[in-house]
Amino acid sequence: MFPIELDGVTKSYGEVRALDGVSLRVRAGEIHGLLGPNGAGKTTLMRIIAGLVPQDSGEVFIAGLNVRDAPRRTRRAVGFVPDxxxxxxxxxxxxxxxxxxxxxxxxxxxxxxxxxxxxxxxxxxxxxxxxxxxxxxxxxxxxxxxxxxxxxPTVLVLDEPLTGFDPPSSRFMKDFLRSFADAGRAVFLSTHILELAHGLCDRVSIISDGRIILERETDGDATGFERSVLNAMDRSGGSS
Ligand SMILES: Nc1ncnc2c1ncn2[C@@H]1O[C@H](COP(=O)(O)OP(=O)(O)OP(=O)(O)O)[C@@H](O)[C@H]1O
Known part of the structure; x- marks a missing residue:
């Protein structure tokens, strides 16, 4: 059972297709980063996980519970911090x-x-x-x-945390997020800062035009990580 699991999630605002079949899994104990250009769909995805916006189609599970079947319990299981x-x-x-x-x-x-x-x-x-x-x-x-x-909550979802923090506060929040995840829970956060994603996250998903275009561990050196993320964004036509 995964703290967060999405299967083929779509969401449109009128003509704009913000999410186009997003599937992803966040494991227990994991800090998972969501990276992508402006307008890629990150905030929409987080709001859906937090139960603030319904998806059009596809399924969202929080700790194994489908948000459609158990909206109150799943909403309570997610702590959400908007940008x-x-x-x-x-x-x-x-x-x-x-x-x-x-x-x-x-x-x-x-x-x-x-x-x-x-x-x-x-x-x-x-x-x-x-x-x-x-x-x-x-x-x-x-x-x-x-x-x-x-x-x-068993899941913490944060839209661009740690931007604007001074170094001690940033260190404090990183340590807090690590300890939250290490207790068998999960952290899902969006960021535009590749160094932060590499240093803090265990895995990242890259989203572009509402689609996940790359999912990878953050192992290896920072330069290789940065190159692979930027290459994926380049190939999909986006830039962060
Ligand atoms: N309430 C809304 N009504 C209409 N369109 C929306 C709404 N919210 C988001 N969108 C559109 O959906 C797409 C995805 O937006 P979203 O805010 O999820 O992206 P994002 O990756 O969080 O962007 P950013 O990095 O700039 O915060 C964009 O084209 C945006 O203009």
Whole structure:
């Protein structure tokens, strides 16, 4: 059983075919990167996995459950962090997490524990009483990830994480994502940064014009990896 499995997924917006028969599997313990040019379909694919947008055809399974048959359970099993998370700037960090926990319907005792754990894990406890509007970019991103973990997902999906982080925060988030995956869960993230994909991900899928054009491990040296990704994009007519 795979944490994420897609079989022949298609999605169109009017005349635009955003996804054209996407099949892929993300294994337990894996950080899987999704690379591709602008407009290739990455965000659409992530939103479908997160249960925010329905596919037109094809099947999506989360931890073996078909999202059509078990929409609530599969949505709960996925923590999703969009590229520009919406955070209420007049709420404090703690209030935001409490609000997000309420949306998941966490019982009071679980909510308190999940919120405090999130604040501590992401180094936000000292600023929990301050409004989000006063947070740095990195703190806001960490808060968004903490919010995506409240309901205890087994899969974390992140649209272009780690862009704009300073080096210590970037190191912290990479270590966090590694430990999340190492616990038998899975991370699926999109990025335009090839060095990041090579250094952090175990495998990558390259998407172009709504189709997966290459899937590969990130073993081997960075130059060879970069060459094979760029060659695949060149052959498909895209550029990142
Ligand atoms: N809500 C929408 N309505 C109409 N077209 C859309 C919508 N969302 C995405 N598209 C189109 O679907 C295609 C795939 O878009 P998507 O945002 O999934 O790509 P992406 O790979 O995430 O791009 P980027 O790297 O620029 O973020 C594009 O042609 C885009 O214009």
């Amino acid at each position: 520009s998370p919406f955070l209420y700037r007049y709420l404090t960090g703690r209030q935001y997490l409490e609000f997000a926990a309420d949306l998941w319907g966490l019982p009071e005792d679980e909510k308190i524990k999940a919120v405090e754990d999130g604040l501590k894990r992401f180094g936000l406890a000292d600023r929990a009483q301050h409004v989000i509007g006063s947070y740095s970019f990195g703190m806001r991103q960490k808060l968004a990830v903490a919010g995506a973990l409240l309901q205890g």
